Amino acid sequence: MSDSKEPASKSFLDSIFKIRPTRPGEVYGVPGQGDSLMISAISGIAIIGFWALATSMGWIKPLFLPSPVAIFQKFIQVATEGFANYTLLEHTWISVLRVFGALALACATAIPVGLAMGMSRVMRGVFDPPIEFYRPVPPLAYLPLMIVWFGIGELSKVLLIFLAIFAPVAIGTRSGVRSAAIEQVHAAYSLGATPWQVLTQIILPAALPEIITATRIGMGVGWTTLVAAEMVAATSGIGFMVLSASQFLQTSTVIMGIFIIAAIAYAFDLLMRFLERKLVPWKGFA
Amino acid sequence: MGSLHVDRVSVEFPAGRHAPVVVALKEVDLKIQPGEFVVALGASGCGKSTLLNLLAGFLSPSQGQIKLNDAVVSGPGADRAVVFQKHALLPWLNVIDNVAFGLKLRGMGKSARYDTARKHLVHLGLGAFETHPVYQLSGGMQQRVGIARALASDPEILLMDEPLGALDALTREKAQELIIRIWKDTSKMVFFITHSVEEALFMGTRLIVMSPRPGRITHTFDLDFGRRFLAGADARTVKASPDFIKMREQVLKIIFGDEEAAGGDHV
Ligand SMILES: Nc1ncnc2c1ncn2[C@@H]1O[C@H](COP(=O)(O)OP(=O)(O)O)[C@@H](O)[C@H]1O
Ligand SMILES: [Mg+2]
Numbered sequence: 085m086s087d088s089k090e091p092a093s094k095s096f097l098d099s100i101f102k103i104r105p106t107r108p109g110e111v112y113g114v115p116g117q118g119d120s121l122m123i124s125a126i127s128g129i130a131i132i133g134f135w136a137l138a139t140s141m142g143w144i145k146p147l148f149l150p151s152p153v154a155i156f157q158k159f160i161q162v163a164t165e166g167f168a169n170y171t172l173l174e175h176t177w178i179s180v181l182r183v184f185g186a187l188a189l190a191c192a193t194a195i196p197v198g199l200a201m202g203m204s205r206v207m208r209g210v211f212d213p214p215i216e217f218y219r220p221v222p223p224l225a226y227l228p229l230m231i232v233w234f235g236i237g238e239l240s241k242v243l244l245i246f247l248a249i250f251a252p253v254a255i256g257t258r259s260g261v262r263s264a265a266i267e268q269v270h271a272a273y274s275l276g277a278t279p280w281q282v283l284t285q286i287i288l289p290a291a292l293p294e295i296i297t298a299t300r301i302g303m304g305v306g307w308t309t310l311v312a313a314e315m316v317a318a319t320s321g322i323g324f325m326v327l328s329a330s331q332f333l334q335t336s337t338v339i340m341g342i343f344i345i346a347a348i349a350y351a352f353d354l355l356m357r358f359l360e361r362k363l364v365p366w367k368g369f370a
Numbered sequence: 371m372g373s374l375h376v377d378r379v380s381v382e383f384p385a386g387r388h389a390p391v392v393v394a395l396k397e398v399d400l401k402i403q404p405g406e407f408v409v410a411l412g413a414s415g416c417g418k419s420t421l422l423n424l425l426a427g428f429l430s431p432s433q434g435q436i437k438l439n440d441a442v443v444s445g446p447g448a449d450r451a452v453v454f455q456k457h458a459l460l461p462w463l464n465v466i467d468n469v470a471f472g473l474k475l476r477g478m479g480k481s482a483r484y485d486t487a488r489k490h491l492v493h494l495g496l497g498a499f500e501t502h503p504v505y506q507l508s509g510g511m512q513q514r515v516g517i518a519r520a521l522a523s524d525p526e527i528l529l530m531d532e533p534l535g536a537l538d539a540l541t542r543e544k545a546q547e548l549i550i551r552i553w554k555d556t557s558k559m560v561f562f563i564t565h566s567v568e569e570a571l572f573m574g575t576r577l578i579v580m581s582p583r584p585g586r587i588t589h590t591f592d593l594d595f596g597r598r599f600l601a602g603a604d605a606r607t608v609k610a611s612p613d614f615i616k617m618r619e620q621v622l623k624i625i626f627g628d629e630e631a632a633g634g635d636h637v
């Protein structure tokens with residue numbers, strides 16, 4: 085501890101941690117305050133600008149990195165003419181259907197299983213080992229097994245994504261069971277509730293914020309898994325499009341596909357956040 | 371109109387890994403007559419909440435029994451409504467659905483239960499807030515919703531565990547006045563736990579003072595300060611009257627004595 089030395093580094097850290105009297109609207113001692121939207125916009129534009137500059141000056145060959153304009157033209161072309169028997173919209177639609185099918189299946193099973201695990205010692209004992217065993221395994225590691233068991237069709241892909249989503253949703257639901265305050269449970273019983281009513285009208289709604297968060301995480305995992313699965317075994321879908329384009333060295337299609345994959349992932353997250361605001365507007369209050 | 375009878379009840383919590391056996395209540399006798407407002411005071415850990423949990427049916431006695439209208443209490447039920455200090459409202463329901471919740475559990479139809487709920491909301495001054503989300507209400511209003519919910523299922527007795535403990539001073543005094551008015555209008559039995567001696571003396575018709583280790587009732591006082599208020603006296607005037615202050619100091623002395631005997635400054 086020195087009192088007078090290191091003034092420069094000290095004041096830098098001080099400014100990060102806001103260890104100085106704050107202006108109105110700031111809070112003393114909270115790191116990372118303030119809006120970063122403007123800076124993010126500038127950062128994004130700068131990256132694209134540098135990309136456009138590098139390609140137009142010929143610093144990088146189009147085979148490795150086509151220009152932004154070339155990628156946009158490829159987007160229009162694939163959207164209208166298609167790629168490998170399907171239009172871009174069809175590839176996207178097939179991928180989205182696979183993910184949502186698996187998500188629906190996972191929610192319909194993982195939420196009851198998670199509730200049962202949270203409510204019952206026996207159920208927790210029964211389901212813990214299988215879930216904890218397969219959860220850390222990357223889904224692609226058991227994709228070959230799925231193909232051996234269920235063939236190369238839709239079933240093996242949907243089941244793979246289903247398994248990827250199932251674990252986070254079941255675990256999130258299970259921990260959500262503990263969200264109900266004991267006072268809420270007691271209040272319900274002293275108003276004459278049956279255990280079933282407590283489960284459906286107290287425990288389940290109280291767990292909803294965590295269930296939605298878990299579903300949001302599951303959605304992210306599911307999308308990642310799907311794209312990877314389509315790269316290994318598929319004749320349609322956005323992941324298939326990217327991989328087969330790379331085999332023909334169509335870099336612009338590859339990059340365009342990556343952008344679409346990112347855009348859809350972002351759209352999913354926006355959708356989940358919208359659902360969260362609609363379904364659990366009380367989150368963060370009570 | 372029923373009465374509630376606590377008959378030589380003891381509660382022992384078994385020894386835990388780091389804790390010895392706790393005798394939370396030892397041979398407690400208490401009769402609550404129809405229309406009585408019983409207030410419980412005492413140092414922390416003297417068994418007030420344990421007694422309330424027994425009455426609510428969340429806990430069963432190690433010895434003795436509890437009877438409501440001569441029927442032994444064996445679990446929670448809609449004839450004994452509980453008002454908690456906090457966190458007991460359901461944020462996914464709006465105000466009126468929270469109040470009607472107990473009626474819905476019983477299978478009452480929507481318009482019938484809304485009629486009942488509305489009556490209680492108006493009574494508690496919440497008539498304009500029916501469709502508000504509960505999490506946007508102030509603490510005092512949330513507590514009133516909790517009371518309306520308890521009243522809506524028309525219980526024999528209201529059990530309240532420090533219901534006003536989280537409110538600011540001004541809101542708290544207003545809530546005290548509201549609760550004794552409601553009590554007078556409905557003439558239900560009330561069992562009310564508080565840490566505030568002033569609140570206890572002002573609200574109750576009978577005060578029980580409890581002591582810890584083992585938890586028991588050591589003093590009982592009959593009170594009429596609340597009735598003076600109901601008869602038209604100003605609340606602050608009642609609380610500042612010489613006999614009120616004298617009694618307040620007397621009760622405080624008893625409770626401080628217990629705190630010191632228990633080893634002083636732990637809260
Ligand atoms: N579930 C429990 N297990 C063990 N001891 C408990 C339990 N609940 C309460 N106690 C003990 O019983 C005593 C009375 O507790 P409580 O009724 O909560 O006191 P009060 O509400 O008057 O502050 C305390 O010593 C407390 O530690
Ligand atoms: Mg207590």
